[in-house]
Amino acid sequence: MPDNFNEHLQTNPIFSLVSAAGNELGVPVYVVGGYVRDLILQRGSKDIDFVCVGSGVDLAKKVSKELGEDANLSVFKNFGTAAIHHQGFEYEFVGARKESYREDSRNPIVEDGTLEDDQNRRDFTINAMAISLNKDSYGELLDPFDGKEDLRNMIMRTPLEPGITFSDDPLRMLRAIRFATQLHFDIEPDTFQGIVDHVDRISIISQERITDELNKIILADKPSYGFQLLFHSGLLKLIFPEMVDLHGVEKINGMGHKDNFYHTLQVLDNICEMTDSLWLRWAAILHDIAKPATQRFNEKVGWTFHGHEDLGAKWVPRIFKRMKLPLDERMKYVQKLVKLHLRPIALVNDRVTDSAVRRMLFEAGEDVQDLMTLCKADVTSKNPERVKKYHGNFKKVEKKIKEVEERDHVMNFHPPISGEQIIEVFDIKPSRVIGDIKNEIKDAILDGRIKNDEKEAFNLMLKLGQKHGLKANEKFISTSKDK
Incomplete structure (x- = not known):
């Protein structure tokens, strides 16, 4: 990569426009920071930062005027900066400055400065490079800390x-x-x-x-x-102290468990090969987060972590709240996957029952494929035969899931019988027995004892009402015979 970028600067008219504006205002102007770094790394970028030895706001206003009506200018007076959004690019303008800090604050005392002052305050050498937009040195790379060499050496x-x-x-x-x-x-x-x-x-x-x-x-x-x-x-x-708590291996009678910190990192890397979803990646991070709290040693079976999936799911809202992560459907999604992440693994054998699959589909809903992705990522054995066996069994489970869902439509399960219907049929007030009947109908459907349709559910409701000591209105009994 050359030390002069004159040729590259011709690829976007913004550079000559900013150069001309700086010259007219009498202020030296430079391209700085991440754009220069990414240019040398040959990575595309639509965010370009400009620094001038003068007022960045005045420079931005002049550039915005030259760009015309489709330039969207935002000025941040308190920070002495301005930004322009134009045709998919973000241009930021700031005056060169030097900073000093108090011990108890990260808010700097800012003063006007030179380009050298501005480069000194940058975070890393690879972000402290600048390209001149001035007439006498147009396109020259200014690299006082050998950032280009650090890029080469990674x-x-x-x-x-x-x-x-x-x-x-x-x-x-x-x-x-x-x-x-x-x-x-x-x-x-x-x-x-x-x-x-x-x-x-x-x-x-x-x-x-x-x-x-x-x-x-x-x-x-x-x-x-x-x-x-x-x-x-x-x-x-x-x-993130909960994640550090996963680290380490304890041994009793020569029996140890895997290091759950490094296991979690492997699961995270595995899932990153399958998805770009931030929240599915968070589910991978948190899937075993409660293992330290549920860790027990049993002389017959060794180390156990019974219930870590349920406790982990309970921890998800607390962790999200502390981390200032969204406490909305995204949090509930992660919580669901943490709670269910052992469910498909439990189905990995040659005798997968329809009932077990229906229950998993009911609880996972539309996120069942993401749940399966998490479970595949959770296989971190270094034994290739064991990994092959697990993945083969997962394919069986996925086939079973498809068959059951096509037949029973459980994924977006809506009870065939509503609470309002139960109230009307038995002429009762809202009470606990209504929920009991609805749950029994749901369980009957998920267990495969009745089909997921209104006729069979209605007839079962009548029987359940009788069991609970309720008497159905005669017109509904006759209606049921016609269904």
Whole structure:
């Protein structure tokens, strides 16, 4: 990759337009940060950051005027920045600045500065490069910290002493791990030690920003790498203690269990090969989260974790709330998959009953395929024959699921008999017996004792009402004979 990007700058008219605007305003202008990094890595980007030695807001206003009516300008006066959305691109403008920090805050004291000041305050060398848009040096790469060399060597490194960089803005510790995970880079030893030395500073960062970085790690191609960096740095203990509790193996009488931390990371990597869904990946992270709390040793069978799926499901809302993750249908989806993740595994044998499949379909609903994906990812045995056997049995279960659903339509189960019908037929007030009858009808359908249709359900309702001491209105009894 050359040190002059004049040719590339001709691919988008925004660069010459910003250059001309800067020249007219008498302010030096540069392309900076992630766009320059991604350009050298030959990764496409539609987010372009410009810095000028002057007012970024004034520069943005002038550029927006030149772009015309379809340019959407947003000005953030409190931060001295502005952004333009134009034809699918996001352009951000800021004046060069230098920053200083108080010990108890990550909010900087900001002053106008030079390009050098602005590059010094950047988080990593690979994000501290700039390309000049000025007439006398148009297209030249300005790389005071050898960021281009660090890109070549696939290294994350801070431009200044790591302690300064991370103490000034502790979120950079998570960003270092996130970038390393996304780009498959190593973190330079002194930089990583700087993270270890300053982990406690993460406490002044808002949970929303922490979770945003964590989600970006989870969405990487191989998030296990990021989680191992989080673990070994000490950050994971502070931001996700339940996951750290999974780590370790206990032995009694020579019998141990697998390390559930590394098992979870393997499940996460496995599922990432099958889906881009953030919430299915969260289900993989949380599927065994309650194992430490349910761990018991039995002299006959060894280690057990009975009920970890139910307890884990109960923990999901608490974890989501603390992490500032959405407490809506996405949380309920993760909770459902955690609760049911053992269900298909229990069906992995040659004698899968229709009743068991119906019950799983009823509880999983439209998420049954995602549940099966999670279960496949949960197979982490290093024995290839065992893995082959499990996956073969999963295919049998999937075939059975298809057959049962096509016949019984359980996935979107709606009771053939409503509570209102029961009230009307037996002329009773709302009471517990109504729920009991509905549940018994549901169980009869799921067990295959009656078909999932109104006629059989209605006749069973009459019998159940009689069992509960209820008397049906004569007109409904005669109606049932006609059904």
